[in-house]
Amino acid sequence: MTEGRRALVAGATGLVGGHLVRQLIDDAASSRIVALTRRPLHGLSSPKLDVVDTNFDALDGALQDIAADDAYCTLGTTIKVAGSQAAFRKVDHDYIVAFARAAKAAGAKRFMLVSAIGADPASSIFYSRVKGETERDVEAVGFEALHIFRPGILLGERAERRLLEQIGMELSPFINALMLGPARAYRAIAAETVARAMRAAAASDLAGRHIHTYDAMIHLAGV
Template identity: 45%
Template sequence: MVVADQAVAPAAGRVALVAGATGLVGREVLAALLTDKRYTAVHCVGRRPLTVKHSKLFSHVVDFATLDTLPGIDHVDDVYIALGTTIKVAGSQQAFRAVDFDAVLAVARAAKAAGATKLGAISAMGASAGSGVFYNRVKGEMEDALSQLGYMALVFARPSMLAGDREALAQAARPAEKLGLFAMTLLKPLIPANYQAITATQVARALVSAVQSADKGTRVLLSGEMQQVH
């Protein structure tokens, strides 16, 4: 299913693909891409169509569990993946992994097959395949798996605690997150930059900027660096 004002995407200019555009960071990534003149088309894949309308935006409804090719998309240059959930929302570790690992890999593989050479993904602070924390271990395994796909350039954003209006996105409230953000605000002068709370907008802008400027290899963005991007 394609939702757009145009039937065919423009052929000239760069083409971006976004997965997770309805999320806290994903919506900010989408907003940045839609105002960036370097992109003439922005395709979004998700479980439901977007309500956002724009002349260069194309919304595709997909089932990540069975995704192997990108429907109605002939070519992609840059792919941005902001898919993510929590174990509480997902309901189990297996369901969490289906989103934060399986769906991410499915999008990355399909985008690579469509010609994408640069990929930017939202990961997490402390991501490591060897972590004893399940959440961080899955994020680390996701990074390792993406690194094996043959992309020319990879950028992993590992933000600390995210600040943003989740309720406006109809996402479940996270009391612990609110408490943590409040404590971080009070103690900000004492907290190292990489551990300070960061806004979704800052993460999105830093990720887009890093992907666009990437040449070859893998780059990891921590919160301290991302806070410097405007």
């Protein structure tokens, strides 16, 4: 019997994913981390960490030889980077649902998904609709536990700063303080905190589907 939890991570080269892998490496309860990436993972190495060069268009059967307990998904792009709504949907919906199916086939019992605040399959806003459809279709894969994290703007250092995020970084302490009541769910949140919340949710061993917005993520992360 394997000791410790075995994690699959999609999105490890990203902002939340990078924090997540660093935290998993430092976590004594984690015994193996398999990061599925399309490019090398710079600056992170550990005997626990395997980086697998992955074609997300051909995930079916790709994880056959990998056994996992927990799957973490921090994959995503923007319509601007992807170049079109269809290209965005391919990553933020199709790749994520394909990863969920492959993770389930690899034995994962828990799936931790970073979505976005406002996600709703019935939304008139394309971005929010895709995020909602992804949540719905990942839920249909049928994990014992599905934890969905819906952050507002993510805060953290990235190589290429996006304009909205830059503004969010500078103003977030002031804007967050003004966002009260139901608006709290839209507060900007550190990517590192989201990663901590994902790990805490996985460790909780709670079954069923859980949606975590700002306050729940802060609580789970213990910050």
